[in-house]
Amino acid sequence: MGNSSSMLTQYDIEEVQEHCNHAFSQQETVSLYQRFCQLDRSSGGFISADEFLSVPEFAVNPLAQRLLRTVDGLNFKEFVAFLSAFSPRATLQQKIEFIFKVYDSDGKGSVSFKDLLDVLRDLTGHFISEEQREQVLKQVLEEAGYRKDSSLVFADFVKILGNPGLKMEVEVPVD
Template sequence: MGSASSVLTQYDIEEVQEHCSNLFSQQEIVSLYQRFCQLDRNAKGFISADEFLSVPEFAMNPLSQRLLKMVDGLNFKDFVAFLSAFSGKATTQQKIEFIFKVYDSDNNGKVSFNDILEVLRDLSGSFMSDEQREKVLRQVLQEAGYSKESYLMLDDFIKVLGRSGLKMEVEVPVD
């Protein structure tokens, strides 16, 4: 797995499966590897932010700039681990942990009012004013028992989102 142009061995496939908690079948990993190689245009063994932006669904995502920080320079194993949160087999906790990382853009292990506000700004664009976003966020936090000064930790995200029936899945086409 050193360079993207090499062929996956059975050992490589099993290693990647283990790395992503067996959330993808061997066939899915082979398909993901083919897609990884297509994205890794220069066969460097990792995918750059620019290469990720070549995926239309990714480029159009309102959170693409946040996600780019998470994906820039991923090798194949980490690429699959990144995508594992979108597996139909991923637990709600695994999905929430991923969402938490999206909100925790400075990787300090906590999400502030401003972190959430930035995500809301990305998601709502010009449809809402900053004043409207702040008002909505204050109300949502208050209803959940938090204030503008609160920092949300991963456990808080699990508590709040764990009951939501979170759907976040991408189907991996298998040839």
Template sequence: MGLTASSLNLTQYDVEEVQEHCGGKFNSREIQCLYKRFRTLDKRHKGYISEDELMSIPELAISPLAPRVTQVFQNLNFKDFCRVLAAMSDRATREDKLDFMFRVYDVDRDGYISFSDLETIVKHLVGSSLNEEQVGELITRAMGELAELRKKTGVGRGGDDGRSSPSLGGGITFDEFRVIMKGNTKLPTVKVPVGFD
């Protein structure tokens, strides 16, 4: 790709390459707008966006999950930035969006949402409004509900409290996450503002 940290414009070839990298989830105009936004965020023209630069996005900064989302997005070049955002585009499938959410919740990136992953996410969401014991009780209750779901649906490997290793059944697999999220209609969506240049 002909992009450098200081490139001011995308060539048609660059746009097509990004479109392919994103699975066609963004059109040419949206990619041009995303590139302008990327360049604005990349204040030091390094070719990637740092955690501090991501936190300068007001909509992200106010989110309780901002630390996790910035970990997913930080240090991405423009093509990869678009690829990650593509999972939340209007053209993304439900599966794409669930995969993105799963990656946010899978803090240690082991392919499972474990007790400790949930603990980290819950702490981000509730802040200091719950103490350690209350957070632990909430997660233990959620893992108990997961065990019941596993019994009802046959999805998963049988249950425990989620504190053990994934091979022993502790942790939510992507297939289970899909089942858990089945009734959820509010999945993350990003709209690229075109026409406001």
């Protein structure tokens, strides 16, 4: 499994499925492996940031630069783990963990007002002013019981995003 030109064995499939809490079926895992091999242009067994940017949907994502910190240099198992948060079989907890990692840009386990503002800036671009962004974010935090100077930890994200209606899914085409 280290070299993307090798074949995926039944053991590899089961290992990846176990690692990703069975977020994808065996058939979906094989399809993801084929896509991984297409993206791994260097055949080194890892996908670089540049290779990820070759996916048009990823390249135009306003959070692409933030996501690249998470995905640069992934092997196949890590690639599937990254995508597993988008599986319809992923738990709400797994989805929130993924979102938290995107917001926690320095990986220190907490998200500041500045981190939240940076993401909001990435998402809104020039469509709203900096003052409007700060005002909206401050109001959202206050409604959730937090202040501008609050530092949010994972449990806070669970409290805020714990709505069972959270949708964050992709469909894996199966041949």
